[in-house]
Amino acid sequence: DIQMTQFPSTLSASVGDRVTITCRASQSTSSWLAWYQQKPGKAPKLLIYRASSLQTGVPSRFSGSGSGTEFTLTISSLQPDDFATYYCQQYNTFGQGTKLEIK
Amino acid sequence: QMQLQESGPGLVKPSETLSLTCTVSGGPIRSFYWSWIRQPPGKTLEWIGYIYDSGSTNYNPSLKSRATISVDTSKKKFSLKLSSVTAADTAVYYCARDRRDYGDYFDFWGQGTLVTVSS
Numbered sequence: 001d002i003q004m005t006q007f008p009s010t011l012s013a014s015v016g017d018r019v020t021i022t023c024r025a026s027q028s029t030s031s032w033l034a035w036y037q038q039k040p041g042k043a044p045k046l047l048i049y050r051a052s053s054l055q056t057g058v059p060s061r062f063s064g065s066g067s068g069t070e071f072t073l074t075i076s077s078l079q080p081d082d083f084a085t086y087y088c089q090q091y092n093t094f095g096q097g098t099k100l101e102i103k
Numbered sequence: 104q105m106q107l108q109e110s111g112p113g114l115v116k117p118s119e120t121l122s123l124t125c126t127v128s129g130g131p132i133r134s135f136y137w138s139w140i141r142q143p144p145g146k147t148l149e150w151i152g153y154i155y156d157s158g159s160t161n162y163n164p165s166l167k168s169r170a171t172i173s174v175d176t177s178k179k180k181f182s183l184k185l186s187s188v189t190a191a192d193t194a195v196y197y198c199a200r201d202r203r204d205y206g207d208y209f210d211f212w213g214q215g216t217l218v219t220v221s222s
Contacts, residue, residue, distance in 0.1 A: 030207065032206055032207040032208075033207075034206070034207065034208035034209070036209075042214075042215075043197055043212035043213065043214055043215050044148065044197075044209075044212060045212075046208055046209065046210050049202070049206045049207075049208040049210070050206040050207075050208075053206070055210065087147065087148060089148075089207075089208065089209070090207065091203075091207060092150035092163065093150070094147050094148040094149070094150070095147065096147050097147050
């Protein structure tokens with residue numbers, strides 16, 4: 001089975017910072033990868049699909065890149081609404097999540 | 104705008120069968136894949152399985168054949184049954200539209216429903 005490893009598991013940052021979250025797949029099987037944002041008590045929200053395609057309605061400060069086994073999610077300038085947990089997903093497997101906290 | 108809504112009991116006894124239904128509105132149910140995903144408290148997301156409108160299904164092997172997903176396209180509903188539940192099945196259960204044919208992602212989600220397994 002494919003394993004998805006995200007790092008860091010926790011990230012402390014300030015409003016206005018540029019942050020990057022990495023997701024590594026245990027094997028290279030697809031160039032497709034999705035990123036989700038989840039806030040407490042809410043369902044995950046799709047941000048990025050096919051590694052770099054921005055879902056409709058998602059702010060352009062979110063971007064995704066990568067291929068093979070390593071993918072990244074970048075938030076160019078953190079806004080207060082961005083503090084949440086982020087998950088990557090490939091095939092039927094999700095990463096463990098990265099909690100983005102206010103510094 | 105497509106909306107999904109889970110419904111079903113919030114409490115299930117150990118060894119019994121968990122049953123949930125997802126109602127789809129604001130868009131078609133035909134020609135799409137539909138998945139169930141769960142999230143134990145404080146943990147990551149786990150895919151349970153999917154169904155296509157034709158009725159074809161696929162499940163997470165880790166559930167050891169306990170899961171069954173069915174669809175009623177006329178009512179725009181699909182359902183999950185999980186048998187022989189234990190405390191480890193306590194989780195928030197989500198239904199989601201599954202775009203594995205277009206980019207391998209889940210674009211619309213229900214709000215989730217907490218199911219607790221306890222006597």
